[in-house]
Amino acid sequence: MNRASDTPTATPGEHGQRALAARLDWNLIRTYLVVAEELSFSRAAARLFVTQPAVSQAIKRLQAQLGYTLIRRRGPRISLTTAGEEVYRIAGGVFAEVSSLEMPASRVADQIVGRVKLLTVSRVHSARYNAFLVDFHRRHPRVELEVEVMRGHDLLLALRQNTASLGLGLCRVETKTIERRLIIPQRYALFCGRPHRLYAHDDVDIQTLLHEDLVTFTGDQLGDTLSPLTLFRENHEFQGRLAASSSNLEEVCRLIICGYGIGFLPEGAFRKEIENGMLRKLPPPDGLADVDIHLLWNSDRPMRAAEAVFRDELLAAFEGD
Missing domain, CATH: 3.40.190.10 (Periplasmic binding protein-like II)
Known part of the structure; x- marks a missing residue:
């Protein structure tokens, strides 16, 4: 007569998930997150300090491990599949949680960890904006800020294509999916x-x-x-x-x-x-x-913690103007 085990029996699905977690190479996930943010193998390779073929191979290996396609290529341009968008959302959250483990629990203000990609038009002239950047970095030193300068039309297009978190640019009329708040009158x-x-x-x-x-x-x-x-x-x-x-x-x-x-x-x-x-x-x-400068973001793009904090604190810095 067999004695019933005290250990709960795992379902086949649970076994599969545990097996995937055990064999999954998290370096591949990190590479994928950068590719998903840049939507470019060459820019991702530059950020990761590796070659473009190495990035392509990493994505192929990750897709093989997961069993489905994450990225769709059309010539030089790439986009995320529906599955790719979901993996980006889940993996981004996991990395943010793992990154926070190294933070002292007592320093709540420093626990914001992440990356903010900010697109901006050139010559944003504002002493208040400069003061905000100084204060934000002092309070959130572990938030990585990447700033890219481009012309206004391209900035709006990039936000609509979800290739950046936020933008400082020109937006004279309301644009579908783009939220705007006046920052600097010009x-x-x-x-x-x-x-x-x-x-x-x-x-x-x-x-x-x-x-x-x-x-x-x-x-x-x-x-x-x-x-x-x-x-x-x-x-x-x-x-x-x-x-x-x-x-x-x-x-x-x-x-x-x-x-x-x-x-x-x-x-x-x-x-x-x-x-x-x-x-x-x-x-x-x-x-x-x-032709005023607005803070812009895509209302359809879920914001990570660092992005939301940057947006909210920048708006607060200009509140009342």
Whole structure:
């Protein structure tokens, strides 16, 4: 007669889960998390300090261990399958929990561990934003912050594609799935550089500017993030030739300073150049249009702890502005 065992009998499913946990290589999971965040084998390889073939092989091995496809490739672009999204969600949570084991339980403020990828337009000029970054790093030193600069249109596209946590950018109108909160008001005005013929003229008015060569943004077109500038140009019937353009704000400023034409710039971001006489503000005296900087995020993308803390504390830092 057999004696019943005191140990509960595991179900076949439980045996399978335990076997998977025992044989699973967690280095492969870590590689997968980076690939899922970057949506690029080459960028993931750069972050992990390994070769791109090594990353590809790691993903193949992980898919073989799990028994299903995680990543879908279409030429140079990759995306996550439904199963891949679920593995990313679960594995990300597991890694966050494991990372927190090394933290002293008594230091609650330091227990936020994780990574925040922040996309931003260039020349975000704000002493309060700088102060926030100093304070956030002091209170959460184990949060890794990655900042990537890009033009406004690409920033919105990247957020919609879930390739980043948060963005600081231009979003003039409401956009589906994108949450926005005003952070830094910006007023754009017209400027010319010292080599320009209007720099030394005292009696410059809007009529004088109508046929001047223009320096503008490659994204400055109707319906784009900088369209208030285009609308102003259309309403005042500017007829000037397009002399130069760039998608980069720094380069637009450089071209204006070098005398290629008159152009639109946010006043606050280039205060030093104005004070040093490299730029001269042109009419109208109250500027052209408001193109404000917003904190942006995808409402459909679940936020991890570090991302949510960064967002909430940044909003709190600007509360009331």
